Amino acid sequence: MAVENDTASRYPACLERPDLGGRVRVRAPKTVAEYRTRYIWLRKRTARFQRTNVEATTVADVAERLFRTASTLRPSSYRQYRAAIQQELRDLWDAKKISLAEAERIAASMILSRDPDAPSPYAPMRGRLRTSAGRAKSIAQHKAAALSRLAAARKSAAGRNLADHLRFGPKLGLRNSEWLDAELEGTNLKVRCGKFSIHNGRGVAEYRTLLAQGLDASEMAGLAEFLKRLRSEMQAANGRGDLVLRRQGYLLRAIRGAAKAPRVTLRTGRHQFTANMRSMGYSREEIAAALGHASADTSDDHYGKTNRGWKGLRRWIGLPAELTLRVRPGANTASKVRHSEPLTRAEWVASKLPAPGM
Secondary structure, three states: OEEEEOOOOOOOHHHOOEOOOOOEEEEOHHHHHHHHHHHHHHHHHHHHHHOOOHHHOOHHHHHHHHHHOHHHEOHHHHHHHHHHHHHHHHHHHHOOOOOHHHHHHHHHHOOOOOOOOOOOOOOOOOOOOEOOOOOOOOOOHHHHHHHHHHHHOOOOHHHHHHHHHHHHHHHHOOOOHHHHOOEEEOOEEEEEOOOOOOOOOOEOOOEEEEEOOOOOHHHHHHHHHHHHHHHHHHHHOOOOHHHHHHHHHHHHHHHOOOOOOOOOOOOHHHHHHHHHHHHOOOOHHHHHHHHOEOEOHHHHHHOOOHHHOOOOOOOOOEOOHHHHOOOEOOHHHHHHHHOOOOOOHHHHHHHHOOOOOO
16 A cells, blocks of 8 residues: 655655656555565575575575566566565665665666567566465355355354355455445445545545345345354454454365365455456446445456356446446556557546546
């Protein structure tokens, strides 16, 4: 998550990320903590590869190792790992433990470049790609049902929660943490967008509403019970919603092998939800609004694809018109318009819409 800041930065240009308007983007504390944790993992992995002690492994060693393995990583994974190393450089700069020349050298060493006629610096991608998590971005309908039955058979609160998470995730697409605060009002599910703030511009709105008219009475009753149980479990855990979700994750890892779905995670349901919406012909703006994205390009780049959608579905949810109108076309579409590049029909429609208002 990034917050835009117009004030001068305390870091050199090589460690900053200015946007096109010149404003410095500042990472949120939670994001900084996650990058620091990831850097520790990268450093340990580099030490194992070099067969040296972790204490003897420098940030330059980690950056060099990342650059050498770029062809085995997805572009998004490479960017995440590079951001983690840049955060370490920022920490060293704050502690006055690195010179400007050394920071610039290491930062520059991680920038992938190529000649105009050369292949992508990420190619060739041979064999199985290494990613940050190896998560499955789709799950077959029968496997989701099988996992849900296995979880329910555990006859524990975590088992019941996981069974419902697997049941409703592909139908409603909430982020894991968003389930903890969601409220059901009749057939409308009110969700607090997990990534929204008044600064970052990434969430479509503070709250979004999913109109779940397509769910039958038994499903609505099951959803209401699921949300009630989650709140009760979170209260029992002293407000630690992360513990409630962690228990579900532990249980899922214990049972997913039995359903022959070894890479499925709690987040897989959100990807499958996107694929299902695509296969049913929802517009890019409707999909973005349902996911809580401010940009219609986000789901195109990172979420489930049309050919992974479940068969035989009907349009099971609706979105308020005022919510979909807040979705902006996205940087990719705007770039195509500026450069007069061919647009898909959905992108062309989005490019004609008025600018969203918050």
